[in-house]
Amino acid sequence: MNSLIDRRLNGRNKSAVNRERFLRRYKDQIRKAVHGMIRDRSIQDMDQGGEINLPARDISEPTFRHGSGGDRELVHPGNREFAKGDTFDRPQGGQGEGGSEPGEGESVDQFTFSLSRAEFLNLFFEDLELPHLARNQLGEVSQKKWQRAGYTTTGSPSMLSISRTLKSSLARRVALSVKARADLEDAEKALADAQAAGAPAARIQELEQDVEDCRERLARVPFLDDLDLRYRNRVSVAIPMARAVMFCLMDVSGSMDEGKKDLAKRFFTLLYLFLSRKYEHVDLVFIRHTDNAEEVDEQTFFYDPKSGGTIVLSALELMREILEKRYPPAAWNVYAAQASDGDSFGADAGKSARFLAEHLLPSTRYFAYIEIPDSQEARKSSLWAEYEQKLEPHFVMRRICDRGEIFPVFHDLFKKETA
Numbered sequence: 001m002n003s004l005i006d007r008r009l010n011g012r013n014k015s016a017v018n019r020e021r022f023l024r025r026y027k028d029q030i031r032k033a034v035h036g037m038i039r040d041r042s043i044q045d046m047d048q049g050g051e052i053n054l055p056a057r058d059i060s061e062p063t064f065r066h067g068s069g070g071d072r073e074l075v076h077p078g079n080r081e082f083a084k085g086d087t088f089d090r091p092q093g094g095q096g097e098g099g100s101e102p103g104e105g106e107s108v109d110q111f112t113f114s115l116s117r118a119e120f121l122n123l124f125f126e127d128l129e130l131p132h133l134a135r136n137q138l139g140e141v142s143q144k145k146w147q148r149a150g151y152t153t154t155g156s157p158s159m160l161s162i163s164r165t166l167k168s169s170l171a172r173r174v175a176l177s178v179k180a181r182a183d184l185e186d187a188e189k190a191l192a193d194a195q196a197a198g199a200p201a202a203r204i205q206e207l208e209q210d211v212e213d214c215r216e217r218l219a220r221v222p223f224l225d226d227l228d229l230r231y232r233n234r235v236s237v238a239i240p241m242a243r244a245v246m247f248c249l250m251d252v253s254g255s256m257d258e259g260k261k262d263l264a265k266r267f268f269t270l271l272y273l274f275l276s277r278k279y280e281h282v283d284l285v286f287i288r289h290t291d292n293a294e295e296v297d298e299q300t301f302f303y304d305p306k307s308g309g310t311i312v313l314s315a316l317e318l319m320r321e322i323l324e325k326r327y328p329p330a331a332w333n334v335y336a337a338q339a340s341d342g343d344s345f346g347a348d349a350g351k352s353a354r355f356l357a358e359h360l361l362p363s364t365r366y367f368a369y370i371e372i373p374d375s376q377e378a379r380k381s382s383l384w385a386e387y388e389q390k391l392e393p394h395f396v397m398r399r400i401c402d403r404g405e406i407f408p409v410f411h412d413l414f415k416k417e418t419a
Contacts, residue, residue, distance in 0.1 A: 145237060151231060152231050153231070159231045159234075168229075173221050184211065187210040191211055243333065244335060246283070249319065250286075250289075250339045254307040256340070263400055268302075271410075274410075285322060285327075286300075312352040316356055319336065320359050320360060323363060334364045336360070337368045340372070341374075343381060353386035356387070361392055361394070366396075371398070373401060
């Protein structure tokens with residue numbers, strides 16, 4: 001029974017080669033369309049890929065057309081109502097899909113193209129980079145990877161190397177047939193000389209038998225033998241990995257209403273998507289705080305309701321405690337982002353700023369503080385004023401008031417560093 005195995009790289013009714021060529025040729029137009037989707041899509045839906053619209057004029061190419069002139073013969077259908085020279089009235093407008101009223105404004109022909117999730121994220125985060133990414137530490141060996149390690153004489157049929165097997169077979173056949181071919185050439189030459197010299201029939205018959213024996217010996221060398229089989233060999237090797245941990249700190253006190261929490265959630269969602277592309281291994285730690293801090297999972301961090309007072313210092317102390325227990329800075333690249341409305345109780349702002357500068361900033365690669373005030377005109381909070389005195393190259397502060405500012409702020413925080 002014969003079996004057909006489809007090993008084509010492209011799926012049925014698809015062309016990966018043409019798709020890659022289109023993405024490469026119109027990358028600028030596609031990138032512009034992807035960034036334009038920010039206005040129409042929520043941050044939480046950014047990783048879904050989807051369809052984009054490109055103006056047809058941006059992807060038009062020169063084409064050959066038949067111009068006017070020259071000798072042309074055209075055949076038109078006839079009719080029974082009009083003859084040559086007749087005139088007829090202009091047709092009146094009907095009630096079609098467009099309605100009886102003429103349209104207004106300008107329209108642009110568009111070409112729709114669908115992007116996968118991976119293609120969308122690559123274009124969306126193309127010009128962003130984690131600060132100080134080049135200084136990643138190589139942590140302990142914590143992952144095994146398979147890599148090629150030459151060839152072996154045993155293995156599964158799926159790992160059989162056809163080209164290497166045929167080369168081995170050819171080398172074996174050449175080595176085993178050298179003497180047989182030499183004997184065959186000598187026997188054929190002796191037979192030809194005997195026939196030319198008019199040797200007796202018995203002698204000629206004996207030489208013919210020698211030629212036949214040499215040919216049989218040569219034919220007994222198999223084309224393929226078990227010794228020729230070569231299989232691709234893969235071994236498991238330990239790969240040192242660059243490890244990172246991202247701390248997400250959010251104020252969930254009573255002053256942080258649902259709108260402010262939603263902005264913080266969207267900012268952290270962007271961080272999650274971005275980090276998942278930049279590191280093979282990254283840990284996310286979610287810390288929420290009111291008058292006390294607690295480490296929670298992602299679902300609880302984003303969606304579990306809680307309210308209370310505000311003590312920022314409790315979250316910073318918990319972050320330090322987690323760093324000392326699980327993520328020593330000597331082995332991990334530490335990044336942190338804090339979202340708050342800036343309200344702080346009593347002397348908490350000053351204590352938090354001092355604790356941050358003395359205990360956390362020396363251990364982190366990058367610390368971003370996002371403040372969500374009630375409006376753009378709102379004065380700076382006490383926490384902002386205290387943090388502002390502790391500014392360092394790897395500590396940044398920004399304010400966000402509405403959804404439209406989230407991606408520009410994120411883009412500014414994680415833009416690529418220039419030499």
